[in-house]
Amino acid sequence: xxxxxGDTHGRFERVDAFCGRFETxxxxxxxxxxxxxxxxxxxxxxxxxxxxxxGLPITLFCIHGNHEQRPGTIDTYRQKLWRGxxxxxEEMYPDLLFAKDGExxxxxxxxxxxxxxxxxxxxxxxxxxxxxxxxxxxxxxxxKAYVExxxxxxxxxxxxxxxxxxxxxxxxxxxxxxxxxxxxVDKSTxxxxxxxxxxxxxxxxxxxxYHTEKKVDRLEIMFENFDMFCDGMYDKLxxxx
Numbered sequence: 641x642x643x644x645x646g647d648t649h650g651r652f653e654r655v656d657a658f659c660g661r662f663e664t665x666x667x668x669x670x671x672x673x674x675x676x677x678x679x680x681x682x683x684x685x686x687x688x689x690x691x692x693x694x695g696l697p698i699t700l701f702c703i704h705g706n707h708e709q710r711p712g713t714i715d716t717y718r719q720k721l722w723r724g725x726x727x728x729x730e731e732m733y734p735d736l737l738f739a740k741d742g743e744x745x746x747x748x749x750x751x752x753x754x755x756x757x758x759x760x761x762x763x764x765x766x767x768x769x770x771x772x773x774x775x776x777x778x779x780x781x782x783x784k785a786y787v788e789x790x791x792x793x794x795x796x797x798x799x800x801x802x803x804x805x806x807x808x809x810x811x812x813x814x815x816x817x818x819x820x821x822x823x824x825v826d827k828s829t830x831x832x833x834x835x836x837x838x839x840x841x842x843x844x845x846x847x848x849x850y851h852t853e854k855k856v857d858r859l860e861i862m863f864e865n866f867d868m869f870c871d872g873m874y875d876k877l878x879x880x881x
Contacts (some may be wrong), residue, residue, distance in 0.1 A: 650677030674705030674804030
């Protein structure tokens with residue numbers, strides 16, 4: 641089975657409970673829509689998290705968020721081909737996978753493209769207190785070009801999109817934080833995703849980032865809820881978990 645959920649930020653109690661409730665196995669996949677929080681807290685704390693997750697009966701497939709270091713910049717990560725696309729993994733934790741932005745994966749016949757990253761509105765707080773922040777949190781121009789090349793090759797038709805943040809038109813403005821001047825927030829990624837969404841022929845778009853649960857048209861923002869990937873069983877899973 642393939643499942644999907646929103647940001648976890650290094651707190652995996654609900655993932656543990658989910659695995660127990662649904663009696664998952666290593667062959668099952670849980671997609672985390674960014675900000676898993678696995679490469680965020682420093683080597684020692686991250687190792688504790690990774691050891692815990694590697695012990696769970698499930699394979700994690702993580703999108704890059706804005707509260708974690710890009711695995712491609714970490715020496716311990718390797719690349720491999722997985723379900724038709726490139727993922728990053730560590731040899732000690734082979735079932736904790738990070739998707740490479742722009743790659744297209746085959747999830748039970750659903751062609752699925754990944755577009756991670758976002759701007760951190762808490763950047764200054766993290767810098768002041770010495771928490772992790774990385775200047776490459778948003779997709780670079782090279783990553784954007786790579787995504788668009790992939791979509792060109794597909795004729796701008798895809799089954800599913802997985803992103804961390806939303807296209808600008810779908811921003812849940814009701815979730816904006818008080819005290820944050822939105823005019824100073826860098827929304828270049830959301831604007832770029834807007835252009836992608838306008839051109840793209842797709843069936844479903846999943847994203848996280850905003851810590852809310854909301855459906856608008858074909859787009860779904862997820863947080864602590866779980867869903868079966870493209871299966872229409874959201875209500876059943878939500879009720880059971």
